[in-house]
Amino acid sequence: MTAPTDIKKGLAGVVVDTTAISKVNPETNSLLYRGYPVQELAATQPFEAVAHLLWHGELPTADELADLRREERAHRALAPRVRAAIDLLPLDTHPMDEVRTAVSVIGAIETAGIDSVLEVGGSPADNLARSIRLFAALPAIVAYGQRRRRGLEPIEPRDDLDYAANFLWMTFGEEADPVVVDAFNRSMILYAEHSFNASTFTARVVTSTLSDLHSAVVAAIGALKGPLHGGANEAVQHTLDEIGDASRVGAWLDDALAQKRKIMGFGHRVYKRGDSRVPTMQAALDTLVAHYDRPDVAELTHALEAEFVARKGIYPNLDFPSGPAYALIGFDTLTFTPLFVASRVTGWTAHILEQAASNALIRPLSAYDGPAERHVEGYVPDAAALAAAERPEEALGA
Ligand SMILES: CC(=O)SCCNC(=O)CCNC(=O)[C@H](O)C(C)(C)COP(=O)(O)OP(=O)(O)OC[C@H]1O[C@@H](n2cnc3c(N)ncnc32)[C@H](O)[C@@H]1OP(=O)(O)O
Numbered sequence: 433m434t435a436p437t438d439i440k441k442g443l444a445g446v447v448v449d450t451t452a453i454s455k456v457n458p459e460t461n462s463l464l465y466r467g468y469p470v471q472e473l474a475a476t477q478p479f480e481a482v483a484h485l486l487w488h489g490e491l492p493t494a495d496e497l498a499d500l501r502r503e504e505r506a507h508r509a510l511a512p513r514v515r516a517a518i519d520l521l522p523l524d525t526h527p528m529d530e531v532r533t534a535v536s537v538i539g540a541i542e543t544a545g546i547d548s549v550l551e552v553g554g555s556p557a558d559n560l561a562r563s564i565r566l567f568a569a570l571p572a573i574v575a576y577g578q579r580r581r582r583g584l585e586p587i588e589p590r591d592d593l594d595y596a597a598n599f600l601w602m603t604f605g606e607e608a609d610p611v612v613v614d615a616f617n618r619s620m621i622l623y624a625e626h627s628f629n630a631s632t633f634t635a636r637v638v639t640s641t642l643s644d645l646h647s648a649v650v651a652a653i654g655a656l657k658g659p660l661h662g663g664a665n666e667a668v669q670h671t672l673d674e675i676g677d678a679s680r681v682g683a684w685l686d687d688a689l690a691q692k693r694k695i696m697g698f699g700h701r702v703y704k705r706g707d708s709r710v711p712t713m714q715a716a717l718d719t720l721v722a723h724y725d726r727p728d729v730a731e732l733t734h735a736l737e738a739e740f741v742a743r744k745g746i747y748p749n750l751d752f753p754s755g756p757a758y759a760l761i762g763f764d765t766l767t768f769t770p771l772f773v774a775s776r777v778t779g780w781t782a783h784i785l786e787q788a789a790s791n792a793l794i795r796p797l798s799a800y801d802g803p804a805e806r807h808v809e810g811y812v813p814d815a816a817a818l819a820a821a822e823r824p825e826e827a828l829g830a
């Protein structure tokens with residue numbers, strides 16, 4: 433059987449719905465969140481304000497930002513049940529599995545008492561409140577994951593610090609330099625939202641069945657974990673560690689390309705001439721390189737980028753500068769994709785709210801190319817099966 437010619441493998445180039453949350457424009461190499469260029473948001477806003485923008489469509493007023501911060505700070509601490517669930521996992525569990533498990537536990541607690549599947553989807557107000565609580569809870573989960581692997585106890589959150597500064601406080605147990613907080617805040621904003629990427633689309637598919645918000649986020653985390661998507665920021669660091677030094681880039685690339693390896697942190701399904709977010713994140717990385725006095729990191733990343741772009745004409749994506757930036761801040765390589773989760777939960781939940789508000793079950797078609805109809809040896813059809821074979825539409829209830 434020949435497959436229909438209009439199949440778009442990987443849904444490449446297929447527009448499946450509208451969204452008012454963000455616009456990715458490869459022609460102008462731009463990214464807008466609710467109309468605002470992401471670079472402007474990264475330069476001017478705390479991450480909490482961008483979260484509000486994604487959920488509500490407008491930047492917050494001073495009072496709205498204060499309200500969101502109050503709510504976020506009230507839910508920052510690591511919940512005992514969530515800690516207990518994480519502690520049950522082996523110490524060498526991948527942190528993405530820890531985060532996925534923690535979100536699943538939070539979801540079970542949040543929806544405890546709902547005794548009908550018809551109610552699990554929740555009202556828009558419930559889902560916004562759940563989104564804010566999840567956004568507030570994730571930094572403690574990610575921070576504890578890194579500390580647990582280092583044999584350290586969790587650190588209580590600080591009410592006097594904003595989201596980004598408190599995240600670093602809970603991870604490292606010391607107040608980060610403002611230069612570092614600023615770079616980290618920018619990275620959170622850049623990672624927050626990117627239209628119908630694989631993980632966001634996954635969240636929308638789950639939501640479209642009228643399932644609950646946490647199930648959609650758990651599924652999205654699973655999609656983000658893969659190295660062709662969010663897992664690439666971790667993979668970039670493995671690559672940089674493997675190369676080791678700028679002088680080895682050429683030989684390493686010869687070998688990697690001969691083996692047809694994908695070079696992590698390069699290429700993108702939508703942007704073909706460079707990722708709109710890279711210049712902003714590259715500037716943040718440059719600041720961190722200067723702050724930590726690590727010119728070797730700049731030399732290695734610049735050498736790899738220059739050599740790979742020259743050879744293949746494929747440009748870096750956001751994960752390329754983010755990986756080494758997170759390493760400089762002191763995050764373990766395995767913690768990088770959970771940081772992406774902590775940021776992207778804002779975009780995912782905005783899309784969950786949007787999908788739920790204008791829902792249609794997402795259920796595409798497939799072209800069957802398996803074996804032609806055949807029969808189980810020895811099967812003797814009964815009267816109902818014979819009737820169904822004669823009148824298939826009726827038997828299917830069509
Ligand atoms: C935040 C994010 O999720 S951004 C994406 C993060 N992912 C990565 O960095 C992983 C590495 N990159 C890739 O694997 C790809 O570029 C993707 C998955 C991101 C995009 O893939 P697609 O749009 O499907 O492009 P596709 O994989 O078809 O690539 C087109 C061609 O460029 C090549 N190519 C694309 N990216 C790379 C890469 N990073 N290394 C080597 N070759 C590459 C492909 O092998 C393919 O070559 P071919 O035509 O000779 O087969």
Ligand SMILES: O=C([O-])CC(=O)C(=O)O
Pocket residue numbers: 623625626628629630661700701702749750
């Ligand atoms: O848009 C995509 O396909 C992947 C991406 O860059 C993101 O999710 O940030």
